[in-house]
Amino acid sequence: METLAEKCSECGKCIAICPFLAKTGKTPAVIAKQGAEVMEAFSCSLCGACEAVCPLGLSPKNMFAGRRNAAVENGEIDIDEYRYLFPDRPNNVMNMYRRFYGVHYDGIENVGSAGTWFFPGCTLLTYSPNLTREVYRRLQTDCNCQGMWTECCGKPLVQLGIQHRADAIEKRLKEFVEAHQISRIITACPGCYYELKNVFASLAVRIQTVYEVLNFAVHKKSQNIKCTIHDACPDRFELKFAGQVRRALEQNGFSIIEMQHSKGEAICCGSGGQISHFNPDLTEELVQTRLKEARQADADILVGYCLSCVLKFDNADSPVTVTHALQLLLDQPKDFNGAKTRVAAMLNGADGEKIWDKIMAEESCPKETK
Template identity: 75%
Template sequence: MDTLAENCIECGKCTDICKFLGSTGKTPANIAKQGVEVNEAFSCSLCGACEAVCPQGLSPKAMFASRRNEAVAKGELDIDEYRYLFPDRKNNVMNVFRSYYGIDYRDIENVSSGGTWFFPGCTLLTYSPELTREVYRRLQNDCNCQGIWTECCSKPLLQMGLQQRAETMQAGLREFVQKHNITRLITACPGCYYQMKSVFESCNVTVQTVYEVLKIEPLKRTDKIKCTIHDACPDRFELKFASQVRQALEQSGFSIIEMKHSKEQAICCGSGGQISHFNPELTEKLVEQRMNEVKLSGADILVGYCLSCVLKFDVFSSPIPVTHALHLLLDQNKEFTGAKARVAKMLTGADGEKIWEQIMAEDR
């Protein structure tokens, strides 16, 4: 905080690009000097757009993330109210969703040990199971993939300020890799990719994206469909997914039209930092802002390479069709459509109340 208070020149670049910072009426220097309020900490999407545009190389995001940790540690926020999100709990909402709808990977989870494994990420394996299996099938052929790992990367715990739980989960991830002699992980989610690179930094494990491994055959197209791409925040500084997805789409005959904010200056979809749970009103404003840029792009399709982003736009009715890059490139059905409505259905009525009680039950 001292660094921000002393070195922020209050140029306004971060407050211009960040709807949350702009709404506070304060600069990062003001916030650092006054102290971050708990509601401010949990309204930051932790997306890093502020850091990307700061001429001083400062990171307001880090200030808000640190304050989240402090607020949880001091009990200033009852984070346990959000335990339905905790990925290290057996009955988190995604696990229960998969159980309720019969989504199961036990036939391929532990097929073999050693070598290369596919790490799809929680959202993809939960809401796009057909695509998950298709990608795994192709990885078996393209790089001798030996197994699929249906675990979370631990990032949600870090976002919620649960540092110790995240570290415990990360230790479990490293133990699993060692037990199964895994030397390479193929990831589909940008959040998982960067998180797993950090988790396995000291281990002999290579982490790659599906786009640098899959042999994607160009689709035979006679039309020239125009795509605009929503870039995922975790990819903001390396742009690995951004460049690989654009290259794959162009090789498949699609043309790319960039929105006003893209690549390193992309705007959060409203899922970052779990703010759709902490500040749903802000989420709606972020989605509205993004949808306006989508309209102005003149594109035919909105493409994302993070399924959490794609689901957010699906829920809020994108002005043009929205899809995941892998659905488009592999010519797969968009089975994620209406996923959030299926979550709501699962939790509706008397049976839904019992399921919610099961999700929110205290851990034993």
């Protein structure tokens, strides 16, 4: 079987769309022949834009993902330095944020059994609790939703190259579904949607998005509001969220103006592959690239359907209003604004240092079994 190094024609299409590849000064063929460096692997956002534009259907992304796994397995990177990100640790940053700011879902979190459950995803349930509760309330009415599942899909661990811990989460997810007799899971996060489709491919569990099941009809449609859409990387090959969000917005009176790079060729927001923790300068470049394209589209609102993307843009100075599609469609306040500032405030000062120490403290975690 021919390898990436042998098949890549070095046409440059992936380099033209990927700031990271452009900065390396090398084609994927050269990188594959030389062997990807550890920090090259952890600077790739794993967004798949390279694969989307490759005329030969090659995937440099997979080369970098494999290199991450090897680096972790071989101890070339101390991945435990980033354990504040691990979703299977009780004291990760998101869990600590929810405790610190009193974000909870008493009465609806992981209760009931059978039927349909809502899986909001870590970012939405952490940084936008009011929107999360409103979506769940609508799902109860429209879909007879029986409970809300506040688990992580495991994707962050896959991206970090810690496959054995991701496997442990997958096992736990399957056990939970079987124990609660769940037959349908509705997701708001594109990352969760595609990850859960893989996890439950062998089980009789239907995975749907909130945009295909909720009724977004409003009494008074928006007038003369122009939106441009930042498409989430996990959706670039199926464009399920991309199509559903655009239809819902247009049905509610919003007009859509596409950015230079959209849908399958969208550029990563800077949160993909957790690269903001490994290469913050590249992350900032990606954020500014997308904001520049949004300004050039001359839209009133930059809309995302992945809250991780929205928070990347919300954290930057921009003349374009940034929001989440569900906030517009459900006419809800933007309780996610300033979330990253609140994280920084939580970790500020002497009390913040104690919280950070607790986040980084060693604890019993899933270990790799040989």
